[in-house]
Amino acid sequence: MDARLSRMLHLLIHMGRMDGPLTSDAAAVMLGTNPVVIRRTMAGLRDAGYVRSVKGHGGGWSLTCKLHEITMLDVHRALGENRIFALGPADPDPACLVEQAVNASLESALREAEILLLERLAHVSLADIAADFDQRFGELPPDDRAN
Template sequence: MIRDSRLSSVLHGLLHMIGAGEPVTSEQLAKAMATNPVVVRRVMAGLREQGIVRSEKGHGGGWTLARDTSTITLAEIYRALGAPTIVAMGHRSENPGCLVEQAVNDALGDTFREVEAIFMKRLGAVTLDTLARDFKRRLAKHRQTIEDQTHVAK
């Protein structure tokens, strides 16, 4: 099964945009996201339509966040991507006439729906700001580690 990495990818890009202070070009984002500028525009286009990011053409143009990071949840970003499939399994057919089909669909369908609901709830509970803070913590810890190693090296 091919896994959709757009959500992971776009979050990576957005984190790079936070704190940049100036518009980030698709070219720069492409490097950070290890992909192609056109792919970046394609993915970001969805976020722009939802008012999550803005794009500017010409000199000094590029992508900027349109709102405060604390108001942007991962769920909203996920939906802006077109709400791709979460559960990679489904039914062969929607044949309500077959009782066997009904029994199977009920057993699996309930589970699929529950899992998707939990997923969305989790995404809705995390904002871009949360992610950014987490990143800063890691950065600080990383720097501390480097410093410690430097002291040891002395």
């Protein structure tokens, strides 16, 4: 399973609430990964214009726009539009007519589902996700808010 979209949405929302830049090391600790993975993944977001990086002491990654200006689809595209579904035909070029019919039906269903999913991703901003977090956090008992 490719969790890059989920991980980067998580990271970007944290970044949107920070006063200063986030280092690759700190981001790696937050996501339980390696700083090299963070830099490689953030490069696509930088190239798309959503983040910038500053090297040296006091440097790190920061957003170039507000959370309400970035959608889930924007991040998906910046990460390289990885494959949405892991489903696919057993044999992409079968001689069997039954397998051809199965492939056609499956491919049609997957295309329709992908269109719907991408449309939904286009309508959810990172600010929407952050607002959902705020609501969930506000509903926690005060003793549980420190976790």
